[in-house]
Amino acid sequence: GENVEQHPSTLSVQEGDSAVIKCTYSDSASNYFPWYKQELGKRPQLIIDIRSNVGEKKDQRIAVTLNKTAKHFSLHITETQPEDSAVYFCAALGFRGATNKLIFGTGTLLAVQP
Amino acid sequence: DVKVTQSSRYLVKRTGEKVFLECVQDMDHENMFWYRQDPGLGLRLIYFSYDVKMKEKGDIPEGYSVSREKKERFSLILESASTNQTSMYLCASSLVASGIDYEQYFGPGTRLTVT
Numbered sequence: 705g706e707n708v709e710q711h712p713s714t715l716s717v718q719e720g721d722s723a724v725i726k727c728t729y730s731d732s733a734s735n736y737f738p739w740y741k742q743e744l745g746k747r748p749q750l751i752i753d754i755r756s757n758v759g760e761k762k763d764q765r766i767a768v769t770l771n772k773t774a775k776h777f778s779l780h781i782t783e784t785q786p787e788d789s790a791v792y793f794c795a796a797l798g799f800r801g802a803t804n805k806l807i808f809g810t811g812t813l814l815a816v817q818p
Numbered sequence: 819d820v821k822v823t824q825s826s827r828y829l830v831k832r833t834g835e836k837v838f839l840e841c842v843q844d845m846d847h848e849n850m851f852w853y854r855q856d857p858g859l860g861l862r863l864i865y866f867s868y869d870v871k872m873k874e875k876g877d878i879p880e881g882y883s884v885s886r887e888k889k890e891r892f893s894l895i896l897e898s899a900s901t902n903q904t905s906m907y908l909c910a911s912s913l914v915a916s917g918i919d920y921e922q923y924f925g926p927g928t929r930l931t932v933t
Binding site: 710713736738746747748749750753793797804805806807808809810811 | 822849851853858859860861862863866876908912920921922924925926927
């Protein structure tokens with residue numbers, strides 16, 4: 705069935721370094737790929753998304769790239785700060801019946817060391 | 819501003835009890851979802867609903883049922899709670915597939931402990 709794999713499961717970086725999280729998906733019909741950030745004790749919130757008609761999208765220090773041929777997409781965070789510490793989930797949009805649903809990766813715990 | 823609320827932040831129940839988790843959204847979203855979140859397993863979909871009285875099984879529906887009598891409210895029911903259902907439960911809502919906005923808005927979660 706539909707599947708999204710996410711790596712790494714944990715990532716520790718020094719403040720100011722870059723962080724990269726990678727995901728692969730199985731459903732070639734997926735056309736929407738969001739990234740959610742979940743801070744400790746809080747709800748997941750959308751931070752950036754990309755659609756299949758573009759290869760890259762950037763929003764300040766975060767960017768997402770998409771390779772539809774290889775069926776993988778990545779989150780890039782530059783100049784990391786302690787407040788970037790959180791669990792990050794990638795997802796791919798799947799369709800079932802009358803509605804859409806997101807298939808989530810297993811999450812990456814990012815720790816930014818001051 | 820979309821608001822998704824859940825009836826309890828923390829809940830402790832005994833094995834065999836019937837448990838109700840309530841979720842309410844105020845943005846007139848058609849889709850509503852229930853996930854459970856466990857360390858290392860991410861967000862796993864239990865059930866979802868795309869309209870009142872409509873429901874579909876997600877990836878892990880066993881031991882759960884749902885109810886959607888009103889558009890804004892989606893309930894998750896544990897018919898007979900078991901210890902392996904101890905988890906964080908997250909509700910979410912989204913618009914119907916419009917080609918424009920697929921964002922899911924999450925509630926704050928309910929930490930359920932079954933003893």
